Each structure stands twice: as C-alpha cells, then as structure tokens.
Amino acid sequence: MANNFGMKGYMKGALLLTIAALIVKALSAVYRVPFQNLVGDQGFYIYQQIYPFISFFVVWASGGFAVAISKMLADAESSIHPVERKRIISRTIFYYLTMLSIVFFCLLFFGANFLSEMMGDKQLAPLLRTGSFVTLFMPVLALMKGRFQSQGEMVPVAYAQVFEQFVRVAVILIGATIIMHTNKSLYAAGNAAVFGTVIGEIAGIILLLYYSKKLHIIPRKIENKGSTWPILKEVTVLSLSVSMSSLLLLCFQLIDSFTVFSILLHNGMDHIKAMEMKGIYDRGQPLVQLGITIASSLSLAIVPLVALQSKKKGGRGSTPFIQLTYRASILLGVAASIGLVIVMPYVNQMLFETNALSNVLMIYVLQIVPLSVILTLTAILQGMNKLKIPALILIGAILLKYLGNLYFIPKWDVLGAAVASNIALFLSAGLLMIYLKRLVHSKLATKEFYIKLSIASGSMILVVVMVDQLFQIFFHVATSRVVAIAIGGCLIFIGAFVYLTIVAKTKMLAVKEWFLLPFGRKMARYQLLLNKKK
Structure with a gap:
C-alpha cells in the first residue's frame, strides 16, 4: 500500500480527484457549444440522441464501479488473508464487468437498427454501432482506477480522467471540423463525435498502463475462491449508489431520445423541423x-x-x-x-x-x-x-x-x-x-x-x-x-x-x-x- 495513504494523503487525493472531476464536467459541458456551432441544431440533435446510450455504461463502470472496487479492496486489508482476498475480489469483479460489457456491446451493436427505429430515425444505427465499442474497454479501465484509488494513488486516476476527456473533446471537434469542411454529412460528424468517446477511453487506459508498471490487470487464478455472489451483490449496490445521481440525468436524456423526436413526428411535424427543435431543446x-x-x-x-x-x-x-x-x-x-x-x-x-x-x-x-x-x-x-x-x-x-x-x-x-x-x-x-x-x-x-x-x-x-x-x-x-x-x-x-x-x-x-x-x-x-x- 502507498505510504501516503494516511488522512493527509487521502484528503490531498480527494482534493485532486475533485479538481479533476470539475475539469472533466466543465469540458463535457463546454465542448458542446463549439460542436453545436459547427454542425448546427440538426447535427446537435444527432449527437445528443446517441450520447446517453454510450455514456450510461461509461459513467456506471468508470465512475461507480471504480469507486466500489476501491472501497472493497481497501476493506479487504482488514481480512485474515488480505492479498488472497484482494485477488478474489478483483478477479470476480473483472469477469462480472466483462460479462456486462459484452451484454451492453451486443445490445448497442446488434440492436442498433431496433433502437434507431424506436427513436424514429434509422440513420442513427451506425452511430450506435460505433459507440458500442466503448463498452469493451470498461472492465480494464474500471479495475485499474479502482486498484489505484484503493492504494491511495489518486494522481494517476485524476490525470487519466482529464487526459481521456481532453482527447475525447479534441477528436470530436477536429473530426467535426474536417467533416463539415469536406462532405458536410451531419450523420458522419455525429459518428466522428461518438468515435471520439471511444478514442478518449483508450487514451485513459494507455495513461493508466503507463502509471501501473507492475499492476496486473487480470488477477491470477485463485484456488477455492468461495462464493462470488456476496462480492457481485456488494459491487453492484455500491456502484449504482455512487453513480445513481449521474445515471438519473442520463436516464432522462435516454427517455427524451426515445420520445421527443418520435412524438413530434407523430404530431405531424416536418422531419427536418422536428430534428431542429429537438436540437434546440438539447x-x-x-x-x-x-x-x-x-x-x-x-x-x-x-x-x-x-x-x-x-x-x-x-x-x-x-x-x-x-x-x-x-x-x-x-x-x-x-x-x-x-x-x-x-x-x-x-x-x-x-x-x-x-x-x-x-x-x-x-x-x-x-x-x-x-x-x-x-x-x-x-x-x-x-x-x-x-x-x-x-x-x-x-x-x-x-x-x-x-x-x-x-x-x-x-x-x-x-x-x-x-x-x-x-x-x-x-x-x-x-x-x-x-x-x-x-x-x-x-x-x-x-x-x-x-x-x-x-x-x-x-x-x-x-x-x-x-x-x-x-x-x-x-x-x-x-x-x-x-x-x-x-x-x-x-x-x-x-x-x-x-x-x-x-x-x-x-x-x-x-x-x-x-x-x-x-x-x-x-x-x-x-x-x-x-x-x-x-
């Protein structure tokens, strides 16, 4: 365990994570303004329809699961066999997250046509497929963040959060600029923005790997690992409780994605006007x-x-x-x-x-x-x-x-x-x-x-x-x-x-x-x- 993991070190780490979270949230809000200026209200509608789908699992895994893992690993220090207990917890949660990520990937990738039809816009399907790949990186990202936080090493986590957001925003804005100056396809610009999220998560993992050195991503197999249900139950409850206020806002946006545009069309509004109105609302x-x-x-x-x-x-x-x-x-x-x-x-x-x-x-x-x-x-x-x-x-x-x-x-x-x-x-x-x-x-x-x-x-x-x-x-x-x-x-x-x-x-x-x-x-x-x- 890190030597600085006393109260003083903890408070410094908590402050660093707070500042990092503020920067990430500010960037998340601010980049939408130049993006909207680049693609207009129709283009903004396209991106905002997809955003809650790709963000839901990212927030839950990268935020909620990472905090839950860090707490459970820290609590394992007081167990009879702390090293073995940590390996059991890490391995169980890694496979659990892997299963969840595959489920979310299949839902978004193979269900893209169905989901886009439910939203009333079939052209959104390729964007959902692109966004689905972000879920595959979540198990590694969540486990590494949780490991670092459990050891009191907040610097890598804070830097990774800010770095992945900077990369994401840069890819989104550069991609949208290039596309709007070439083929000017709004759906292509939206796809580039979604791709930016995937690249951002990969960038975060690369930075954490740089800091990790001897950190094993996938824990070694343990004999007699015992019941996994208590671990799964605890990590699910903790992760949801930590991220539920953020997930609430994303759930509201998901509901808007499924209802606003489709109801406007059902009311007889023109397709383009409905897109613009939803974009302005967003x-x-x-x-x-x-x-x-x-x-x-x-x-x-x-x-x-x-x-x-x-x-x-x-x-x-x-x-x-x-x-x-x-x-x-x-x-x-x-x-x-x-x-x-x-x-x-x-x-x-x-x-x-x-x-x-x-x-x-x-x-x-x-x-x-x-x-x-x-x-x-x-x-x-x-x-x-x-x-x-x-x-x-x-x-x-x-x-x-x-x-x-x-x-x-x-x-x-x-x-x-x-x-x-x-x-x-x-x-x-x-x-x-x-x-x-x-x-x-x-x-x-x-x-x-x-x-x-x-x-x-x-x-x-x-x-x-x-x-x-x-x-x-x-x-x-x-x-x-x-x-x-x-x-x-x-x-x-x-x-x-x-x-x-x-x-x-x-x-x-x-x-x-x-x-x-x-x-x-x-x-x-x-x-x-x-x-x-x-």
Whole structure:
C-alpha cells in the first residue's frame, strides 16, 4: 500500500480527484457549444440522441464501479488473508464487468437498427454501432482506477480522467471540423463525435498502463475462491449508489431520445423541423451541466466529512456538515438557475448563434435547483450508508419523467419535455429532503435562510431586469451575436455581483463555513470586508 495513504494523503487525493472531476464536467459541458456551432441544431440533435446510450455504461463502470472496487479492496486489508482476498475480489469483479460489457456491446451493436427505429430515425444505427465499442474497454479501465484509488494513488486516476476527456473533446471537434469542411454529412460528424468517446477511453487506459508498471490487470487464478455472489451483490449496490445521481440525468436524456423526436413526428411535424427543435431543446443540457458543476464538487468534497463524522459518537456528528452542504447547494443552484432564466435570450444567442426557443430553455434550466439538491443529498445519504430509499425515489422520478413526456409533449412539444423533467426532479428532491430530515432529526435550513435567499434572488432579478430595460432604451442596435455577448456578459456580471453581495452581507453562510467549501476562501474574505470585521 502507498505510504501516503494516511488522512493527509487521502484528503490531498480527494482534493485532486475533485479538481479533476470539475475539469472533466466543465469540458463535457463546454465542448458542446463549439460542436453545436459547427454542425448546427440538426447535427446537435444527432449527437445528443446517441450520447446517453454510450455514456450510461461509461459513467456506471468508470465512475461507480471504480469507486466500489476501491472501497472493497481497501476493506479487504482488514481480512485474515488480505492479498488472497484482494485477488478474489478483483478477479470476480473483472469477469462480472466483462460479462456486462459484452451484454451492453451486443445490445448497442446488434440492436442498433431496433433502437434507431424506436427513436424514429434509422440513420442513427451506425452511430450506435460505433459507440458500442466503448463498452469493451470498461472492465480494464474500471479495475485499474479502482486498484489505484484503493492504494491511495489518486494522481494517476485524476490525470487519466482529464487526459481521456481532453482527447475525447479534441477528436470530436477536429473530426467535426474536417467533416463539415469536406462532405458536410451531419450523420458522419455525429459518428466522428461518438468515435471520439471511444478514442478518449483508450487514451485513459494507455495513461493508466503507463502509471501501473507492475499492476496486473487480470488477477491470477485463485484456488477455492468461495462464493462470488456476496462480492457481485456488494459491487453492484455500491456502484449504482455512487453513480445513481449521474445515471438519473442520463436516464432522462435516454427517455427524451426515445420520445421527443418520435412524438413530434407523430404530431405531424416536418422531419427536418422536428430534428431542429429537438436540437434546440438539447441546448439546455450543457447549460444545466455547467450549473450543477459546483454542486457536484460539493458532493465530492463534503461526503468524506459526512461519512467520517457519522461514525463519531457524541456531539452533533455529521448534522452541521449535512446542513451546510444542503444550504450551499440550494444557494448556488438557485443563483445559477435564476441567473440563466433572466438572461436566457442573450445566453442562447451568445453560445448557440440564435435565441430560438428561449422560453423552453428558461423552463429547462430550472432543473439546476432540484438537481443540485439531488446530487448533494444522494451523496450525503451514500455517506450515511442509506441507499435503498434514495434509489427507489430516483427510479420513481425516471418513471414519472417517462409518463410526463408521453402526456405533455403531444400538448406542448419540447416545452412538455422540459416540464416533465422539472416535475419529476422537484418532486424527487422534495422527497429526498423529507427523508434526510427524518434521519438527522433536524431542519436542513432555517426559515430565516429561505427569507434571505428570496431577498437575494428577488434583488438579482429586479436589478438585472432594470439594467436590461435601460440597455434596450439607450442602445437601439439590431440583435446580433456580438450585441448578445456584450449585453449578456454585463448582465451576468451584475446579477452575480448583486446576488453574492446580498448573500455575504446577510451572512447566509458563516465565514468558517465558506472555508469548508471548495473555492470558498474569496467569499469568506468578501463577507468579512462587507461586515467590517477583522
């Protein structure tokens, strides 16, 4: 085991993984903007139809399984025969993952025609076949990441995550650029983007192999390995619990892939117009991903503290950390969501060239609030080893989203899909809050906190709307992308300044609480400055 695998080494490793995860999530959201600009709304629709298929198993294996493997291997250290136990666990999980990867590969490769027909677009089949190959690399990738993390060696894992995402984004954008300047086939550009994911995963494996040196990928065969069912059960439950909030969002996107375009066609909409409308609707996904990036970092940073404090006897235990995480997620989620709503026409044109369907995207980005809560609360409940109820709640949200799409899309087109997502997410976030409150026997936030939050949000809305009106009165210029960038940028800065100033002035979080949050030191200093305290 690595010598630095003490608490200090663990916290440094956890911080490194948090930063790596932030970079990966930011890249995942940001690259979609130039890609959409290259291929347009039709091309964006093509890629977004396939994206959740290839990402589902990647997130589950590379994220959930890797963490589960690391925990199980670390726990094996306390067994009677740790070396043998680790080999049994590694070998069992490797074969289990191999079986799952073959199942997913066959489903995507041989079922490509069926799945594309279900989505209402047979030309998507080649893209599904290309994406299916990414599943074959997951067993090796998950096992290597899990091995490194179990030994406290976070650097290779962090570097691999960032490297594979950089390679993936580079292949996607370079491939799309070349194709759009040659044969200009949107489906070919989409296929190149899917191929980028495959290449990215291979790049991650190559880097981990470079770091591994003497690490055996496939553990040696062990005699008398005993029952494998407990290992399979534990790794399945752990992997799903770790990745279930991320899988929730992908399940919603899968439902949209199967329902939105096909229902629009069934309603009599023209094929090209339906593609464009779905592509414009999908613009909301990178915006939501950026909005929940901070909430994701909160869940990664706070969960170890919650897990540690939950085991302590006496005192308040993990309750203060749980309350802080909840309040911070609400605080930042509301800021991102409402901020995007009030400047959406400008943001839409600034990033995606037109302000089409801005009203739909305004509804769409409201998801940031419940998703921020869901991400942090499921992570907290995972730290408390409470998995069953959150899983049931999120499964219910997926079912509600599907039924909502079937009901609302025929009535309101893509607006119906956004409404269905919001209903399912707000309801599941509320149920998670109720469940967690019962566990901690304490309020997650005071009435005073919600009043201050309303004041900060209302003030931001009022100031931004007033400044926007002044811009409209004094600057009579035609709407263009340059104007959208200038005005939108100013409004975003003003809104953020007003919101954060009120948050700091009213002390919605204590100074010492800001120091516990990722990148909270500057807010702590600003709060001290505003309140004139040394």
